[in-house]
Amino acid sequence: MLRSILLLVFTLVTMTIDAYPQDRSYGRSMVITDRGIVASSHYLASQAGAQILARGGSAMDAAIAANALLGVTEPMMNGIGGDLFLIYWDSRSGKLYGLNASGWAPQKLTPAYLNREGFHSMPHEGIHSVTVPGTVDGWSKAHQRFGKLPWKDLFVPAIYYADHGYAVPEIIHHYWADSLDLLQKNPEATRVFLPGGRAPQLGEHFSNPDLAKTLRLIAQQGRDTFYKGEIAQAIVNTSSALGGTMRLEDLADFSSEWVEPISSTYRGWTIYELPPNGQGMAALEMLNIMGKFTPDQNGPAGTAELHNELKQ
Numbered sequence: 001m002l003r004s005i006l007l008l009v010f011t012l013v014t015m016t017i018d019a020y021p022q023d024r025s026y027g028r029s030m031v032i033t034d035r036g037i038v039a040s041s042h043y044l045a046s047q048a049g050a051q052i053l054a055r056g057g058s059a060m061d062a063a064i065a066a067n068a069l070l071g072v073t074e075p076m077m078n079g080i081g082g083d084l085f086l087i088y089w090d091s092r093s094g095k096l097y098g099l100n101a102s103g104w105a106p107q108k109l110t111p112a113y114l115n116r117e118g119f120h121s122m123p124h125e126g127i128h129s130v131t132v133p134g135t136v137d138g139w140s141k142a143h144q145r146f147g148k149l150p151w152k153d154l155f156v157p158a159i160y161y162a163d164h165g166y167a168v169p170e171i172i173h174h175y176w177a178d179s180l181d182l183l184q185k186n187p188e189a190t191r192v193f194l195p196g197g198r199a200p201q202l203g204e205h206f207s208n209p210d211l212a213k214t215l216r217l218i219a220q221q222g223r224d225t226f227y228k229g230e231i232a233q234a235i236v237n238t239s240s241a242l243g244g245t246m247r248l249e250d251l252a253d254f255s256s257e258w259v260e261p262i263s264s265t266y267r268g269w270t271i272y273e274l275p276p277n278g279q280g281m282a283a284l285e286m287l288n289i290m291g292k293f294t295p296d297q298n299g300p301a302g303t304a305e306l307h308n309e310l311k312q
Contacts, residue, residue, distance in 0.1 A: 036053040038066055044161060056149070059146075060143065061143070061147050071135075074172055076176065080226070083131075101137055101257075102277060105131050136218060166205065261273065264288055266287040
């Protein structure tokens with residue numbers, strides 16, 4: 001009798017599950033919000049941006065907060081030592097804005113200088129591959145035009161995780177481990193990014209107190225400390241110690257540019273990118289090529305569609 005009852009219960013449960021294959025109540029809940037969403041490559045950055053939105057911040061405030069935190073959690077992908085490109089839709093004015101915050105090469109890094117140093121093409125690594133970092137100025141200009149919350153508030157999450165650390169996930173761990181040989185070439189990179197002489201293990205906590213200090217200065221003193229103040233002097237000192245040509249005026253004179261996005265159409269959609277020196281034009285060219293062929297019935301980038309592109 002007991003076996004029969006258990007079998008009946010199991011059958012009813014199975015029938016119930018089969019009857020409602022789309023019911024999500026037993027699985028992960030959907031994310032439902034009326035205050036906006038943030039998508040990034042790391043959940044802590046997305047969370048930081050979403051919290052900024054919940055406090056009444058603008059989309060740009062959220063983007064800056066998320067970007068700053070990505071520089072902590074993904075040091076091989078983002079950061080204040082790199083450049084920033086953004087496209088921003090302002091619903092109030094109905095206008096699309098583009099910002100190119102890519103830094104220029106040091107004024108003294110001329111072709112003649114590189115030839116004298118034994119370089120006959122542009123180096124891809126080392127101090128002579130370093131340009132003026134544009135990210136912080138890009139943040140500043142974007143916040144001045146579209147920000148709502150105080151500048152210093154945007155860096156609280158990034159400073160916290162730089163100080164207290166975060167658990168290294170799979171993909172970031174993979175990139176980190178693959179960069180071991182490159183990081184070992186520089187003593188400072190080894191000290192900061194290879195604690196104990198090795199890349200952090202999967203799930204291991206990693207913190208960067210020096211980056212926390214730098215972000216704290218930027219939050220408290222604004223972009224000028226990066227391009228004219230204490231941080232600028234540290235950048236120039238490091239460049240000089242490594243034989244580089246960066247000077248204070250290279251940093252002080254830099255200013256990112258508001259630019260007009262370029263566009264093309266693809267099957268009825270208008271696609272926008274930034275003009276050169278970025279690579280957005282290449283994406284538009286590829287879409288223009290793909291638009292000349294009938295879409296594959298098997299879906300985007302199906303076998304037939306790819307074959308037609310390769311023949312061209």
